[in-house]
Amino acid sequence: MAKFRGSKVVDLPFPPAASAAPEDQNAVLDRPIGEILRQKLQLSAEQVESVLSHMHAHGLRFGDAAVAIGLASQDDVLQALSEQFGYPYADEDRRKLSPELVTLNQPFSAQAEAFRAIRSQVMMRVFNEEQQKRALAIVSPASGDGKTFFSANLAITLAQTGGRTLLVDADLRGPRQHEVFNVENTAGLSSVLAGRVDSQVVQQVPGVSSLFVMPVGVTPPNPLELIERPAFSMLMRELVLKFDHVIVDTPAAIYGTDAQVIAARCGAVLIVARQNESRVGALQHLVTALSQSSARMAGVIMNEF
Secondary structure, three states, rough: EEEOOOEEEOOOOOOOOOOOOOOHHHHHOOOHHHHHHHHOOOOOHHHHHHHHHHHHOOOOOOHHHHHOOOOOOOOHEEEHHHHHHOOOOOOOHHOOOOOOOOOOOOOOOHHHHHHHHHHHHHHHHHOOOOOOEEEEEEEEOOOOOOOOHHHHHHHHHHOOOOOOOOEOOOOOOOOHHHHHHHOOOOOOOOHOOOOOOOOOOOOOOOOOOEEEEEEEOOOOOHHHHHHHHHHHHHHHHHHHHHHOEEEOOOOOHHOOHHHHHHHHEEEEEEEEOOOOOHHHHHHHHHHHHHHHOOOEEEEEEEEOO
16 A cells, blocks of 8 residues: 655555465354354363254254253354354454444344345445445435444445445544544554555454455544545545445535545545435435536435434
8 A cells, every 4th residue: 555755655564364274164154053152152072062952853954952051141152153154243352342233232233134135236336346446435314313323334245245345534523433433542644644654544344354444533623635545535435445345424415515526536425315314405416416427326214223
C-alpha cells in the first residue's frame, strides 16, 4: 500500500494476509462437534459417556444431548458449530463489548438474515469479479439513520464468506466504528491523509480473521479538505487491490458534501435511510446528487430496526 508525503510515495504498514495450509483447514472441519465440546467444556470421560448414552437413547445429536442433560448450553453448541465450520461467532464477553454487531453476536437472528440477503445483492452489484473493482461507500441523509450500524454488520457478513474485508471509517466528523468494534483509535485514516505512517492504521477484528478496520484516528479540523486530497483517491485504489471487499462509512449528508466526495472516490455507493424518520425530500436530493456523480448506485436500503 502507498500514500503521499509531498510528492514522494512511501509504504504504509499493513497486516499480512492470514493463510492456513489446506490440511490445517481440513483438520478443523474434520473435528467432530463432540470433540470440540469435550475440550471446550473440559468434560470427563464419564460425562462424555452420559452424553453418548442420552444421544443414542433419544436419537439426538451430541450437542443437543449435552444440552438436554445440562452439561452444555445452547450457546456452547453454537460456539462449537462456528468453530467446526469456520464461521465467526462472538463469545459472551465480546457480545457485551460490541452489542451493535448483531451479525456476529446473533448470526441466526432475523436481523442477521436480512444482512445476508443484502450481502448477496451487494456481491452481485458491486463485488462482482466480472466488474471493475470498487469500494462501497455507505451514505445516509441524516445522522441517526443507522449508517454506522449498517456498515459494520455488512462488513461482518462479507468477511463471513471468507473474503478479506476492510471497513474504513471515513466519517471524519463523528467517527464511531472504533467504538462499535472496540478497537484502538490513536491512528487511522486521518493519519494517512495527513502524511503520517503508523503500525496501528489497520487493525484486525478479534475473532474474525478476515475482517479489518481502519478507524479515523484523531478527528481532524479540516475533514472535507483531507478527503479531497489526491492521497484519498490513491488510498482507495490501493485498498481495493489488497482486499476482496472494502466498505467505507461516511458522514451524514446533512453535514456537507463529504459523503458525495467519498462515494465518487470509492466508485460505488449504497444509501441507508430510516423508516418513518428520513424525510422524502432529503432522500430524493441525496439520490439525485449521487446519481450525477461518477459513483455506481448500488441501491437504497430502508432501515426499519
